[in-house]
Amino acid sequence: MTATYRLDIYDTSGVLQYQLTDFTALSYLRMVNSPGMVQFVVAGDHDLLEHIADKWQIEVWRRAEDTATWRREITGICRYDEWNMGELSHGIIIAPGLMSMLDWRIVCYKADTANRSKFTNVAAETIANTLVKYNATASGTTADGRIRLATIGGLSVEVDGKAGSSYDWYCSFDNLLESLQALCKLGDGDFDLVKTSSTAWQWRWYEGQLGTDKHTTVIFAMERGNMANPQYIDNRTDEATVCIVGGQGEGADRNVVVRTGTNYNVDSNNIEVFLFASDCDTTAALNTRGDKRLKEMQAVKSFRFDVLQTEGCQYGTHYDLGDLVTAINPKTGAAYTVKVQQVRVSLNDDGSESISVEMSEPL
Numbered sequence: 001m002t003a004t005y006r007l008d009i010y011d012t013s014g015v016l017q018y019q020l021t022d023f024t025a026l027s028y029l030r031m032v033n034s035p036g037m038v039q040f041v042v043a044g045d046h047d048l049l050e051h052i053a054d055k056w057q058i059e060v061w062r063r064a065e066d067t068a069t070w071r072r073e074i075t076g077i078c079r080y081d082e083w084n085m086g087e088l089s090h091g092i093i094i095a096p097g098l099m100s101m102l103d104w105r106i107v108c109y110k111a112d113t114a115n116r117s118k119f120t121n122v123a124a125e126t127i128a129n130t131l132v133k134y135n136a137t138a139s140g141t142t143a144d145g146r147i148r149l150a151t152i153g154g155l156s157v158e159v160d161g162k163a164g165s166s167y168d169w170y171c172s173f174d175n176l177l178e179s180l181q182a183l184c185k186l187g188d189g190d191f192d193l194v195k196t197s198s199t200a201w202q203w204r205w206y207e208g209q210l211g212t213d214k215h216t217t218v219i220f221a222m223e224r225g226n227m228a229n230p231q232y233i234d235n236r237t238d239e240a241t242v243c244i245v246g247g248q249g250e251g252a253d254r255n256v257v258v259r260t261g262t263n264y265n266v267d268s269n270n271i272e273v274f275l276f277a278s279d280c281d282t283t284a285a286l287n288t289r290g291d292k293r294l295k296e297m298q299a300v301k302s303f304r305f306d307v308l309q310t311e312g313c314q315y316g317t318h319y320d321l322g323d324l325v326t327a328i329n330p331k332t333g334a335a336y337t338v339k340v341q342q343v344r345v346s347l348n349d350d351g352s353e354s355i356s357v358e359m360s361e362p363l
Contacts, residue, residue, distance in 0.1 A: 044089025210322025
């Protein structure tokens, strides 16, 4: 499979400085709920290396074979550049994806700050939108209770749709990106940071999943030629099915809850783990913390396989990052709904692409 690529490179003022096609190597990684990465190489005497600076934007544009439409694959923020003088002098640029900006902030409100670091019975989308609004935009001020001004220039938050289940969520001083990722593991939706202009980006919540539900139309199976090297694993070595969560108080007065996981059986699958959660002052918050821990320790029946690009099943044409698709297990015949979790693309020396697609565990 082949495609055409270009790199659009903007300075920190949002002015287009370069439109490159003469890079000597290019690879990028797109991920659900994670920043991803862009990396490329240019000749050591390339003019770009004299001017590239911290936080310049690197856009990867791709035009699939036999199409006239360019598609922006990912936008990265330059955080690393390297120049090497050797037999073949070259420069390397590395740019984490836009979402890395969320990693620059923490939930910088003291504990027990209502609807800032402590949420009680609040919808997942509202929690996520609020965390970003008050820790990455001008809304987060010392007057509001944040320890320092939060502003990341150009960043905004979409209108809140109040989607998802309601939770008690405690996150004072947690890393912002990590708290959002943990919230999404509860299964209510995905998120992204989307470039809306040359100097603006919007936080968005996607109810259910980032992509489109295509599980009835996009199917991966050995007989279709788009699956190779399937591997089926039933891993229970680190499983826990009961979480005893210890909250506030001491001795007989300590608030303790017991949560059970989806695989719990009182007779045949009864495995305990204890979790300290003394920062939680409501039973609902302890329940949420315990459920999250059980998800992390849940036994996984994983089904992995290599995705092959075929004429009727191609990345960027028939499926994209975040889409739900179907995978058929050739060992059991079971059909699983899985999510396109990450996509890694590299250009080979002959101009062809190597595309590696990773699916989620069965949903």
